Amino acid sequence: MPNPDRSRRSSPRSGGKGRRTSSDPARIAAYRTLRAITADDAYANLALAEQTTGLSSRDAAFATELVAGTCRALGLYDAIIASAAGRPLRSLQPAVVDLLRLGTHQLLELRVPSHAAVAATVELAREVLSQRVTGVVNAILRKVAALDADGWAGRLRSENADAEALLARHPQWIIDAYADLLPAEELPAALAANNEPPVPHLVIRPGLAEVTELGGRPLRWSPFGVEASGNPAELPPVAEGRAGVQDEGSQLVAWALARVEAPGGPWLDLCAGPGGKAALLAGLARDKGERLLASELQPHRAALVARALAAYPEPTPLVIAADGTRPAWPENSFARVLLDAPCTGLGALRRRPEARWRRKPADLDTLVPLQHELLASAIRAAAPGGVIAYATCSPHRRETSEIVEAASGVEVLDASAVLPDIPDAARGPYLQLWPHRHGTDAMFLALLRKIR
Structure with a gap:
């Protein structure tokens, strides 16, 4: 997985919803894809293919990992963000939630230094939304960064009744459907396999x-x-x-x-x-x-x-x-x-x-x-x-x-x-x-x- 923390912030920007020249095309593509998924029920593979057209192979690979990894752990990241923010996600603008999800994935799962992940997501918020939201994005992501993945696992286990399902990156009802058919000793491997991208x-x-x-x-x-x-x-x-x-x-x-x-x-x-x-x-x-x-x-x-x-x-x-x-x-x-x-x-x-x-x-x-x-x-x-x-x-x-x-x-x-x-x-x-x-x-x- 390429390390994307070398953000290119000197390129010019353009407004509107069309494709723009961006300082960080991979994160821009990942954000737009995630918005299409969460707001418009788009299929991740189709939306991602549209947004990564024209990107370098390195940027396309990073955008793909951002989207796929965030989608797999969406429920887990939502619980972490709500805990870090101290308020329900419905109190935040949906587009801001998507930015926080992408930032949380970088902080807890990718080889992106914490300061770079926070700074890059704040800059992304400024570019795709407005200066007005950068403060809340910065504050919440700094609280997310205060714990690593293991630390958040322990905190969620003390706060959330669904913590084990969330940490397995599946809703409980899907885990129950698998458990109905598989031997108990196979269930962890089956869930883990769903979290690995397949070879084409x-x-x-x-x-x-x-x-x-x-x-x-x-x-x-x-x-x-x-x-x-x-x-x-x-x-x-x-x-x-x-x-x-x-x-x-x-x-x-x-x-x-x-x-x-x-x-x-x-x-x-x-x-x-x-x-x-x-x-x-x-x-x-x-x-x-x-x-x-x-x-x-x-x-x-x-x-x-x-x-x-x-x-x-x-x-x-x-x-x-x-x-x-x-x-x-x-x-x-x-x-x-x-x-x-x-x-x-x-x-x-x-x-x-x-x-x-x-x-x-x-x-x-x-x-x-x-x-x-x-x-x-x-x-x-x-x-x-x-x-x-x-x-x-x-x-x-x-x-x-x-x-x-x-x-x-x-x-x-x-x-x-x-x-x-x-x-x-x-x-x-x-x-x-x-x-x-x-x-x-x-x-x-x-x-x-x-x-x-």
């Missing part, structure tokens, strides 16, 4: 590229991808649409559906956006002489799916914008159906660190009925004897096994037996991956056969 995984489009073109180290179980550092967009297969970025867990879900015995006929990806699994499935379907239909509710996400599939030659996979609960196809039409259901995303907290504080238990009350409805629609879409893959990027019991157990008209297949080389992945008849065990997102997979 790349995947080929079968028939369009070879794994050897990607460089990197072959993945452990998926034959379609590699681990690779650096900028994936600079690789010709990725730039040409013949390969993409996709976690190995997602690759394995698509591969399992392709491997299980099923009748001939077209394939369906019911909730295909943004297109990663559809792009892999399309090539696997072509290998079997079949064609894929990819459906996505939101037109802009359907456009992303079409872009992911664009490199395939004629006959190209079909992409439509349609509501999966009100299908645009007849029943009993597809030999294989993938339902990667909308979910809380509790299995992808490494890649989306902001989600752990954005999601709430009440979100399940909205998502679970939709998951039931979509699975019923997927079963209706399958031909008799056809196979449905129900997948979520969440291990939560309400979004996974309870959804499958309520389904009718299907028999449950042994999903872990379809990919027998993956150790410690069986969750009853289902496949459950974990970051700390497998180095993947915590993907859940159930394979179901429609009763003839």
Whole structure:
């Protein structure tokens, strides 16, 4: 991690919300990204990509660490800031809170000297807000700097009933969901794995590229991808649409559906956006002489799916914008159906660190009925004897096994037996991956056969 305390304060500034020439472009980019996340519910990866365009590799790396690290520990930092300030965060301007979060991360987690972290954040406050707020930012951060990370851990344990959860950088309800499924001795490792940024995984489009073109180290179980550092967009297969970025867990879900015995006929990806699994499935379907239909509710996400599939030659996979609960196809039409259901995303907290504080238990009350409805629609879409893959990027019991157990008209297949080389992945008849065990997102997979 580069040491960023050499602030460049002699460059000119410009006003307004557009990109400006700044004395500290990395911190400016991190602040703007965090504001987009907390104020506008932006996705961290998308907002960060927008803000770091044009930065040097050093500045982009520091901005990325600032944003990702702050998002992972947001709840913890909020408790520390409130304790240091001696007042609730709601009494502070939201933009000031974001500045304090970034400053706290530098003070407690990064190799930035305390005086430099405080001074740089005060200067950032002056630049992005006004001189008026610099006093409060300076005062609170100096109180944060009075203790190190261990000191704050001890203080929070004496002040805050949720201290242990906050120190693990997870809300308690997420910890409870993990503890419901994992042995007690594994829980700390599972939570710690969510706090480590993942190594990017790349995947080929079968028939369009070879794994050897990607460089990197072959993945452990998926034959379609590699681990690779650096900028994936600079690789010709990725730039040409013949390969993409996709976690190995997602690759394995698509591969399992392709491997299980099923009748001939077209394939369906019911909730295909943004297109990663559809792009892999399309090539696997072509290998079997079949064609894929990819459906996505939101037109802009359907456009992303079409872009992911664009490199395939004629006959190209079909992409439509349609509501999966009100299908645009007849029943009993597809030999294989993938339902990667909308979910809380509790299995992808490494890649989306902001989600752990954005999601709430009440979100399940909205998502679970939709998951039931979509699975019923997927079963209706399958031909008799056809196979449905129900997948979520969440291990939560309400979004996974309870959804499958309520389904009718299907028999449950042994999903872990379809990919027998993956150790410690069986969750009853289902496949459950974990970051700390497998180095993947915590993907859940159930394979179901429609009763003839």
